[in-house]
Amino acid sequence: MDIIEFIKHEVENKCLGENNVFGYGIWTHHIVSVVKNAKTLAEKIGADIEIVEIASLLHDYASIKDYSKHDEHHIYGAKEAEVILKKLNYPKDKIEKVKDCIISHRGSIQVHKKSKEAVCVANADAIAHIENVTSLLYFAYCKKGLGIDEGAEWVSNKIKKSWDKLSNEGKILIRDKYNSAQEMLNFASKI
Numbered sequence: 001m002d003i004i005e006f007i008k009h010e011v012e013n014k015c016l017g018e019n020n021v022f023g024y025g026i027w028t029h030h031i032v033s034v035v036k037n038a039k040t041l042a043e044k045i046g047a048d049i050e051i052v053e054i055a056s057l058l059h060d061y062a063s064i065k066d067y068s069k070h071d072e073h074h075i076y077g078a079k080e081a082e083v084i085l086k087k088l089n090y091p092k093d094k095i096e097k098v099k100d101c102i103i104s105h106r107g108s109i110q111v112h113k114k115s116k117e118a119v120c121v122a123n124a125d126a127i128a129h130i131e132n133v134t135s136l137l138y139f140a141y142c143k144k145g146l147g148i149d150e151g152a153e154w155v156s157n158k159i160k161k162s163w164d165k166l167s168n169e170g171k172i173l174i175r176d177k178y179n180s181a182q183e184m185l186n187f188a189s190k191i
């Protein structure tokens, strides 16, 4: 089994695990989406696709394994990635690149990104939120217990925040879906 396949199995297994408070949906509706979009962006801006794929798979790993690490999951995630990749004899310089992507996947995307690979992962993380509006609606209505309009507004604000974090390449990739989602969410208030 190659390294990427091994990591895919490892992350998906942790998503199926009892300790994962997000449920298996974090694999199907978040990680898979981040990987797909990060690879598309990597092709567009000439980033290393292998680094981008590994970092995307592992970017939320620490939170999935142990939610008590959520606040610092970018830091713990980078440490976990190092342990896993060292065991797989992955080259040291490439491990550093993966760690850099994981450490900087949160927060403002336009600044403080050291590498093209880090830009891809951070953008794809925000794109995944926009692309998976159904997950956010589920969270708003079923987990937060919000009413119809409150929930729609909460999701609308949430994806607006993700949109504002995107670089130009990221915006081009998701613009149509973003506009459609906002149109649907604001439908009631417009008529």
Ligand SMILES: [Fe+2]
Pocket (backbone or CB within 6 Å): 059, 060, 073, 105, 106
């Ligand atoms: Fe994250």
Ligand SMILES: [Fe+2]
Pocket (backbone or CB within 6 Å): 030, 034, 059, 060, 125
């Ligand atoms: Fe994420």
